[in-house]
Amino acid sequence: MDLRGKAAICGVGEVGPFRKAGGRTAVDMMLEAGRLAMLDAGLEPPEVDGLLVGPLLVGAPVTLASMMAEYLGLRPTYADIVDLGGATAAGMVWRAAAAIASGAARAVLCLTGEAVDPEAFYTRGVRWAGLPPPEFERPYGPMGANSGYAMIAMRHAYEFGTTDRQRAKVAVDQRQNACANPRALFYGRPITVEEVLESPLIVDPLHLLEIVMPCSGAIAFVVAAPEVARSGPHPPVYLLGFGEKVTHSLPSHALSLTTSPIVYTAKQAFERAGCTPADIDLVSVYDCYTITVIVTLEDAGFCAKGEGGLFVEEHDLTYKGDFPVNTHGGQLSYGQPGLAGGASHVIEAVYQLREEAGERQVKDCQLAFVQGNGGVMSEQVSLILGREP
Amino acid sequence: MTSETPSRPLPRPTAISAPFWRAAAQGKLLLQRCRRCSSFIYYPRPFCPTCLSDDLEWKEASGRGTVYTYTVVRRAATPAFADKVPYVLAIVELEEGPRMLTNIVGCPPEEVSVGMPVRATFEKYSDEVGLVFFRPDEEAGNG
Numbered sequence: 001m002d003l004r005g006k007a008a009i010c011g012v013g014e015v016g017p018f019r020k021a022g023g024r025t026a027v028d029m030m031l032e033a034g035r036l037a038m039l040d041a042g043l044e045p046p047e048v049d050g051l052l053v054g055p056l057l058v059g060a061p062v063t064l065a066s067m068m069a070e071y072l073g074l075r076p077t078y079a080d081i082v083d084l085g086g087a088t089a090a091g092m093v094w095r096a097a098a099a100i101a102s103g104a105a106r107a108v109l110c111l112t113g114e115a116v117d118p119e120a121f122y123t124r125g126v127r128w129a130g131l132p133p134p135e136f137e138r139p140y141g142p143m144g145a146n147s148g149y150a151m152i153a154m155r156h157a158y159e160f161g162t163t164d165r166q167r168a169k170v171a172v173d174q175r176q177n178a179c180a181n182p183r184a185l186f187y188g189r190p191i192t193v194e195e196v197l198e199s200p201l202i203v204d205p206l207h208l209l210e211i212v213m214p215c216s217g218a219i220a221f222v223v224a225a226p227e228v229a230r231s232g233p234h235p236p237v238y239l240l241g242f243g244e245k246v247t248h249s250l251p252s253h254a255l256s257l258t259t260s261p262i263v264y265t266a267k268q269a270f271e272r273a274g275c276t277p278a279d280i281d282l283v284s285v286y287d288c289y290t291i292t293v294i295v296t297l298e299d300a301g302f303c304a305k306g307e308g309g310l311f312v313e314e315h316d317l318t319y320k321g322d323f324p325v326n327t328h329g330g331q332l333s334y335g336q337p338g339l340a341g342g343a344s345h346v347i348e349a350v351y352q353l354r355e356e357a358g359e360r361q362v363k364d365c366q367l368a369f370v371q372g373n374g375g376v377m378s379e380q381v382s383l384i385l386g387r388e389p
Numbered sequence: 390m391t392s393e394t395p396s397r398p399l400p401r402p403t404a405i406s407a408p409f410w411r412a413a414a415q416g417k418l419l420l421q422r423c424r425r426c427s428s429f430i431y432y433p434r435p436f437c438p439t440c441l442s443d444d445l446e447w448k449e450a451s452g453r454g455t456v457y458t459y460t461v462v463r464r465a466a467t468p469a470f471a472d473k474v475p476y477v478l479a480i481v482e483l484e485e486g487p488r489m490l491t492n493i494v495g496c497p498p499e500e501v502s503v504g505m506p507v508r509a510t511f512e513k514y515s516d517e518v519g520l521v522f523f524r525p526d527e528e529a530g531n532g
């Protein structure tokens with residue numbers, strides 16, 4: 001399917017992130033983000049005829065899409081839930097474009113968000129009776145995604161000699177980016193490689209400062225047909241290429257824990273967009289842990305397999321650097337408001353391509369590579385976004 | 390053994406998984422094997438994910454494997470594990486092919502390494518439920 005230039009992101013809305021929800025609910029923040037995105041796109045409810053909603057990590061009711069639509073004053077001709085974990089937002093972008101290309105809708109509002117009670121987050125019980133994760137994994141005490149990515153990092157170190165210092169460099173550079181993003185949870189708090197390595201080991205070999213911080217907030221964006229997007233107040237950000245692949249759910253069932261399905265999704269996205277990794281000006285990729293970024297850079301083709309550690313060591317990943325990565329701070333420093341964490345990479349690409357990134361603006365940013373990643377590197381979506389269709 | 394902390398969460402066997410958990414209570418590691426394509430299958434399923442055949446048989450596995458990867462959990466995931474940290478969570482690649490999540494027991498965490506040979510060991514919780522753990526395999530040669 002060729003969706004190149006068939007749709008563009010023309011509105012974004014961001015609420016938070018907040019360390020504490022402060023009485024606000026996920027739904028209320030998602031609705032506010034949705035309103036902001038429609039205002040940013042210059043669209044009123046009757047003009048928005050598509051709605052994609054991300055599930056809530058804590059207690060998603062059924063018929064979430066119609067409930068949100070009613071609240072927002074929408075009567076969509078296309079409505080759905082997209083459930084790809086951290087890849088949900090990136091998955092929404094091409095699904096919305098496909099709906100637009102098919103004629104099912106002309107402007108699709110995409111909503112993600114979460115209200116996290118930090119206490120409840122770490123103690124929530126088994127909710128999925130009869131599914132493999134609780135039955136075959138819970139008895140052994142996995143620590144959610146933390147232990148899955150720790151096992152990726154351990155295997156990566158074994159196969160390629162990737163070091164703790166190399167992984168720490170990712171956290172340090174992204175923190176420097178966050179220091180240029182007033183919205184980031186860790187704005188104004190730079191860190192050093194030594195501080196990362198001195199932070200407590202949580203799941204070997206991962207340290208506290210290599211692990212994402214769950215928080216609250218919401219992000220929404222509007223994907224619209226080019227003519228709708230061009231009539232709005234901002235330059236459209238076109239979808240040029242995409243790729244998606246889902247290979248497993250349990251880490252024990254990954255074909256490999258060091259080579260991810262990104263190999264496939266990035267290849268698809270670059271082929272569809274007609275460009276190569278060398279053409280990319282901004283890399284905005286899922287970063288639940290430091291190791292995720294290293295594996296992603298390898299599998300997307302920015303460096304050879306096994307050389308990700310060396311690559312992040314040798315390049316400056318900050319907005320001022322030779323290879324800007326996650327200029328908003330990434331989830332590691334911006335925060336992870338549930339599935340809106342994965343949306344943060346999408347909207348940062350939009351800000352950069354619209355030249356609205358302020359202090360952290362990457363010079364002459366024309367093409368962005370976005371990666372959404374769900375589960376333990378199991379759900380993958382690659383996107384190429386650009387200024388020109 | 391008495392303890393104030395809640396016990397580790399135990400599986401609730403289903404019609405499909407009951408033979409696996411019962412065998413583990415008897416000290417045996419069972420794997421399903423597809424009679425059509427000969428694939429070994431873990432975790433138990435109603436049909437073969439390789440060829441969709443539902444002609445499956447239970448086979449006793451050798452119990453030998455190697456550590457594909459592991460981590461040391463230093464913060465308890467739930468209160469049930471509070472008295473167990475630090476413990477080793479690992480993915481073991483069985484001799485028959487499938488990989489399974491488990492714990493490495495019987496040695497300090499710092500002695501575990503990727504590629505290390507391990508052997509199944511069992512803990513019985515009831516007649517219907519046992520868990521499969523792995524310990525270093527002292528009998529395995531070094532090559």
Ligand SMILES: [Zn+2]
Nearest residue numbers: 423426437440
């Ligand atoms: Zn078969």
